[in-house]
Amino acid sequence: MAAEIISGTELARTIRAEVKKGVEELEKAVGEPPGLATILVGDNPASQSYVKMKQRAAQEVGMYSRQIDLEVDVTEDELLGWIEGLNADPAVHGILVQLPLPDHIHKPRILEAVHPAKDVDGFHPINVGRLNVGHPEVLVPCTPLGIAELLVRSGVETRGQHAVVIGRSNIVGKPMSALLLGLGRGGNATVTVTHLLTRNLAEHTRMADILIVAAGHPHLVTAGMVKPGAVVIDVGVNRVEDSTRERGYRITGDVDFEAVREVASAITPVPGGVGPMTIAMLLSNTLKAARALGVPVA
Numbered sequence: 001m002a003a004e005i006i007s008g009t010e011l012a013r014t015i016r017a018e019v020k021k022g023v024e025e026l027e028k029a030v031g032e033p034p035g036l037a038t039i040l041v042g043d044n045p046a047s048q049s050y051v052k053m054k055q056r057a058a059q060e061v062g063m064y065s066r067q068i069d070l071e072v073d074v075t076e077d078e079l080l081g082w083i084e085g086l087n088a089d090p091a092v093h094g095i096l097v098q099l100p101l102p103d104h105i106h107k108p109r110i111l112e113a114v115h116p117a118k119d120v121d122g123f124h125p126i127n128v129g130r131l132n133v134g135h136p137e138v139l140v141p142c143t144p145l146g147i148a149e150l151l152v153r154s155g156v157e158t159r160g161q162h163a164v165v166i167g168r169s170n171i172v173g174k175p176m177s178a179l180l181l182g183l184g185r186g187g188n189a190t191v192t193v194t195h196l197l198t199r200n201l202a203e204h205t206r207m208a209d210i211l212i213v214a215a216g217h218p219h220l221v222t223a224g225m226v227k228p229g230a231v232v233i234d235v236g237v238n239r240v241e242d243s244t245r246e247r248g249y250r251i252t253g254d255v256d257f258e259a260v261r262e263v264a265s266a267i268t269p270v271p272g273g274v275g276p277m278t279i280a281m282l283l284s285n286t287l288k289a290a291r292a293l294g295v296p297v298a
Ligand code: NAP
Pocket: 143, 166, 167, 168, 169, 170, 171, 172, 173, 194, 195, 196, 197, 198, 201, 214, 215, 216, 217, 220, 235, 236, 237, 238, 274, 275, 276, 278
């Protein structure tokens, strides 16, 4: 029987409506809405489009939003100056520096400059540490947080299950494994994390009750790599050539969706799975940051 399709689009809509209500309540209580600032360096079209989507989403839920566009040759000190300004701005509760950054900018220095309480991407080492020790005042990276929310709200039990994560990036794989291993929502799993140097990848994936794939490799996961009845979450966003499309490409995930859906019990599509959840959780993190900071934060 074909797997249930877990719709991130639908769930993200629900979460955005919840955030909108939270924004209205907070604004009523303190007179100011939560604020999200995004910084974009350069003119990478994909980054431009991501930032635009994030800004639009923030406006739709009634947040104050601010977009800072910087030239690709902006100096590291100038960029740090902008971040310091936003750290001190009482109207801004969430700061997001869109990645990737140009090579002349030292990414860790930038990510560490964002105040941890406004770090809605959850990349500051303080938030990374808090996630790993189970500290409640943490901002968790949006993509893994969205996946945990997808699992919980779709009724997928993680407790005691064997979760296998493909990928060990700081953005997806590592925080995902921390959430699955932790004691919170979507946690208490037994976790295996795999990467490019993992031997016999399929031996690991076939053990998974929950398989989370974040490799950036189209169709890496085939039907034979999935245990019958497993839940499969496809994080990958890959452009593959497609001459039948006007733009010459289509977006596909890391999982061979059509084949794997015949084996799995539930699966996320690409697009329409994890992607919309990432933006919904950015809004949720911004609301959480504003509540924790108190609005305004002068
Ligand atoms: P990344 O930084 O490139 O990390 C990819 C990870 O996958 C690495 O740990 C790599 O191993 C591992 N890997 C790559 N190929 C593999 C293979 N053949 N077998 C086993 N492991 C393999 O990428 P990322 O930022 O985590 O993103 C992963 C994918 O998710 C990308 O397609 C990205 O576009 C997508 N993504 C989507 C969203 C969303 O909101 N939908 C958000 C973030 C990312 P090594 O560490 O050994 O190199």
